Amino acid sequence: DTEVTQTPKHLVMGMTNKKSLKCEQHMGHRAMYWYKQKAKKPPELMFVYSYEKLSINESVPSRFSPECPNSSLLNLHLHALQPEDSALYLCASSQGSRGQSPLHFGNGTRLTVT
Amino acid sequence: AQSVTQLGSHVSVSEGALVLLRCNYSSSVPPYLFWYVQYPNQGLQLLLKYTSAATLVKGINGFEAEFKKSETSFHLTKPSAHMSDAAEYFCAVSGIYNQGGKLIFGQGTELSVKP
Numbered sequence: 001d002t003e004v005t006q007t008p009k010h011l012v013m014g015m016t017n018k019k020s021l022k023c024e025q026h027m028g029h030r031a032m033y034w035y036k037q038k039a040k041k042p043p044e045l046m047f048v049y050s051y052e053k054l055s056i057n058e059s060v061p062s063r064f065s066p067e068c069p070n071s072s073l074l075n076l077h078l079h080a081l082q083p084e085d086s087a088l089y090l091c092a093s094s095q096g097s098r099g100q101s102p103l104h105f106g107n108g109t110r111l112t113v114t
Numbered sequence: 115a116q117s118v119t120q121l122g123s124h125v126s127v128s129e130g131a132l133v134l135l136r137c138n139y140s141s142s143v144p145p146y147l148f149w150y151v152q153y154p155n156q157g158l159q160l161l162l163k164y165t166s167a168a169t170l171v172k173g174i175n176g177f178e179a180e181f182k183k184s185e186t187s188f189h190l191t192k193p194s195a196h197m198s199d200a201a202e203y204f205c206a207v208s209g210i211y212n213q214g215g216k217l218i219f220g221q222g223t224e225l226s227v228k229p
Contacts, residue, residue, distance in 0.1 A: 042204055042220065043204075045217070048216070090157050092157075092158075099146045100146045100165040102163050103158070103217060104160070105157035105158040105159070107155075107156050108157050
């Protein structure tokens with residue numbers, strides 16, 4: 001069982017919908033991440049939160065809006081997505097944001113935009 | 115700048131045979147290196163990591179990797195493949211001065227195991 005929990009597992013949404021992806025960890029990790037993964041490709045970093053503050057935004061379109069309500073929770077708010085945004089969205093956490101801390105991944109949310 | 119190259123997008127071995135997945139890195143600073151495995155419809159799971167201690171690193175599920183600075187390599191091996199090892203494997207690098215947890219992934223190697 002993964003220690004990073006993501007909900008929902010699957011999500012289908014239209015281009016005009018607003019939805020949110022949720023991520024939770026209880027390992028006391030202070031860094032949390034959102035990644036996007038297309039089929040047969042490596043994960044692509046979207047956002048990094050360190051101590052509940054946004055530290056990295058990899059030039060992600062504004063239709064993706066991250067939120068970190070507290071040190072255990074990470075949300076990704078979705079609005080007006082495009083079909084090309086269909087992908088597996090992975091949440092991860094690490095003890096710190098230094099390079100030697102390995103990432104712990106959730107099982108992801110499979111998003112389909114119709 | 116840092117980068118990772120995984121040689122071979124697909125590797126096929128017979129059950130019981132040696133598994134060798136190749137990873138070469140480029141880094142201008144001392145690197146931290148990781149191998150992750152991804153099973154279908156799951157997230158990534160850490161197999162092992164190199165963080166400048168022993169150069170031969172043992173991980174979970176019988177995997178190990180050796181850091182060779184002279185060859186800038188961090189190849190993943192397992193003496194005897196099992197059917198359950200079939201998955202996608204990613205090599206990744208970050209640096210000692212890593213800015214905010216940025217992990218650079220290779221393109222991945224899909225491992226198939228034949229009975």
